[in-house]
Amino acid sequence: MAQPKPSIPLKPEALALGSDLENTMLQIVQSGSPAEQCLAIKAAGQWGLPSARNVLLEATRNDDPDVRVDALQTLVKLGEKGLGETFLWSLRNDPVSESKIAALSGLQAEDRELAAPLLRKLSVESFDDEIAWEDENADWDDWLDVQKEAIRTIGRLGIEEALDDLMTAAKDEFGQELWREVFEAYAGLGRPGFLALLDAGQSASERQRSRAARALGASSDPHALKALDGLCQDKSVDVRLAALETMLERGAPLSDAQLIEDPSPLIRSMTAAKSPTISVDDLVNLVVHDDDRTVRLAAIRRLNECNLKSTQLGKLVDLTGAKLRGEREDFVSALVDVLGRSKSEEAFQALQEIKTHNPKPEIQRSVLSALAYFQKPEVLEYLAEGITSKSQMVRLSALASVSALSDGDGEVADNAAAILLLAAQGDLVSEEMDTENEEKQGGEEEQKQFGARARDDDGGTKNRIVLDRDGNIIPQDETDEPVKLSDYRKPEPKNDDTEDADQIQAQSVVLDRGEGEQSEETAEIVAFPQSTLAAILQGDVEQAEFAEEKIDLSDEDLKFLELAQSTLKKKRVRPDVASNTAQEIRRIAVRLIGEQKLTVFTPVLLAAMESRDDELRVAALTALATRSGNGVTLSQADWSLLVNLPPDNYAPSRAAFLDLLSFAPDAVAAPRFEAALSGNDPADQAAALNACMTLQTLPTQIGELLRSDDRTTRRAALKGMCASADGDAADALFEAAFKESGALWSELSAAVGKRGVCDLTTSIMTKLQDACAVSGAGRIIALEILADLGKTARAE
Secondary structure: OEEEOOOOOOOOOOOOOOHHHHHHHHHHHHHOOHHHHHHHHHHHHHHOOHHHHHHHHHHOOOOOHHHHHHHHHHHHHHOOOOOHHHHHHHHHHOOOHHHHHHHHHHOOHHHHHHHHHHHHHHOOOOOOOOOOOOOOOOOOOHHHHHHHHHHHHHHHHOOHHHHHHHHHHHHOOOOOOOHHHHHHHHOOOHHHHHHHHHHHOOOOOHHHHHHHHHHHHHOOOOOHHHHHHHHOOOOOHHHHHHHHHHHHHOOOOOOHHHHOOOOOHHHHHHHHHHOOOOOHHHHHHHHHHOOOHHHHHHHHHHHOOOOOOHHHHHHHHOOOOHHHOOOOHHHHHHHHHHHHHHOOHHHHHHHHHHHHHOOOHHHHHHHHHHHHHOOOHHHHHHHHHHHOOOOHHHHHHHHHHHHHHHOOOOHHHHHHHHHHHHHHHOOOOOHHHHHHHHHHHHHHHHHHHHOOOOOOOOOOOOOOOOEOOOOOEOOOOOOOOOOOHHHHHOOOOOOHHHHHHHHHHHHHOOOOOOHHHOOHHHHHOOOOOOOHHHHHHOOHHHHHHOOOOOOOOOHHHHHHHHHHHHHOOOOOOOOOOOOOHHHHHHHHHHHHHOOOOOHHHHHHHHHHOOOOOHHHHHHHHHHHHHHHHOOOOOOHHHHHHHHOOOOOOOHHHHHHHHHHHHHOOHHHHHHHHHHHHHOOOHHHHHHHHHHHHHOOEEEOOHHHHHOOOOHHHHHHHHHHHHHHOOHHHHHHHHHHHHHHHHOOHHHHHHHHHHHOOOHHHHHHHHHHHHHHOOOOHHHHHHHHHHHHHHHHHHHO
């Protein structure tokens, strides 16, 4: 059926462009179509070709704006030196804003003197007489974006003489908001910029002082930390917060003892959450004594990263009880996490108390997750109860904790494994019990949701307003007698005038037929509007004359409809609630068993294969495959049971079974792989190919599958062949990747990059060079692949 996969080095040699392919790529940059030029420029940048410098410089003056932009951006990416004049030329003469921004980002420190005059001008005005811009009637002024980038470039190059220009730009009352960009530029202007920030830090505006505090983080002046320390004492909370966060970014020490006593909860919560030097005692005191919820929450979450002493833990345990009743769920859940990680007896007792007095699902979920840290028999009782909870999050948490406890030794672990086994068998909650509870709870829920609807102020329904489909109020009879469906059978009297009108209107809707083309069907046409536009164009008189045709119902139809009306029930559908709780519990338990190594679970997984639930069978097969990968092998009898199961009509289940067969004996797996690969189901073919890749084998049908019209099959075959084949397969791989306008080019690129240098990839690179030699769709696809390969090669 298959041939062995050739050995591949653990770390293959990275690909490299040959000189011929490199020259071809550069020729495309010079003479290709605009789309081809852009892709070739992109590929040259990804491969980092030094030889592309001159060609890219020529492309910066191309007639196509996209080509110019890509060329400038690639030159910036390559980090080429000595291009200041080129970038300044584009800044002056290229009207496209993206080109100007790319040129600004390419200017380097060596270009400071050359670029300073133009940058100073651009930071203040657009200078339309000296600088080319796009259409003035455009919806957006490109200079606004270029102005911001020019200000950033001034700061990056350290042009100190532009300090006054930056201030002028920021204070322009007709300009855009530039204070943040200006202050950030000040940070790169040495001592003059630092003094400007220091002056802004003493401004009467809180916003200006906050901006100055954040900008000081990038200042290299030795007095910047001292200035920040002064702003930390500012009367404004926002200024103090900005200064403190900036000091944290610079790694400066903070006075934690002073900050946790700050009157602002924002400062205290920031200190609790971010200070690297705050002590555990300070955090515990904030949790216990602080009056602000946000501060307590930040402190308790930070304690999850700490190891608590017994005295510190005791203070947290004292919080359980009446003190927690007014706390929010997020705080209680975080406290539960801290108590669970401590694994102490007093923490366990506190968790029991929280579980008893806090029935909210979020808190119950946290408690059940924390109980996984405790090897106690009573824990299993709580978890078994949680598995049958109404809340989905509680059930998931309980099952996860049971699975964690079962992965151990001792009596508790054995009992936890037994609970997980019962859950996987469906013995904890039966489907009949689940349906009965659902109907009962659904009835109560619907009574609560809909019982008060459609009633008047007196609690009755006789004054209820009923609307027709056009929004008109339908008059209601004052009698309480229900309307019967048989009423619709009463014939309506019809006079001769009405018949004549119907006939006239029926004749008016004949669509451009000749006199000899009118058939007997014309008389049956009803002039009822067939669209909204027709209804609008039709007058009220016409609508009144032509009512919708009545449907006559037989006695049997009426009896059926009356029976259907009596059996209709309203049901509220909630997307966050499982439609079948019992099946959901089984599926999750089966998935969790996949992570266990006990052989006692194998019969349960095999029994789940006989279930009518599609997802349960998939979960069981996936669990068997995971366990097999972890060393839990199946016996010959187990394999015999699996292969003798009836054919599965669910495609994901068949795919999971084929994946499991990669761990089966060859005598068991080979016939099934052969049948799947030779069949007509693309999903089965792809699954079988993926399994063969796991076995490092190459099926004999792979060449035929590589030519398949199904993209999924072709993708799996391409991956398998590219990982296994030699240089002779290059033509077939190339054809498969370029099929459907290159739908699989990214898969080919990824596989070639992973394979590295070998006979196959060398042949593929030659094919790419041949594709680049001819203009057209093939060249576009080849350039996409080359650009992606260059990105992979540079990453390695």
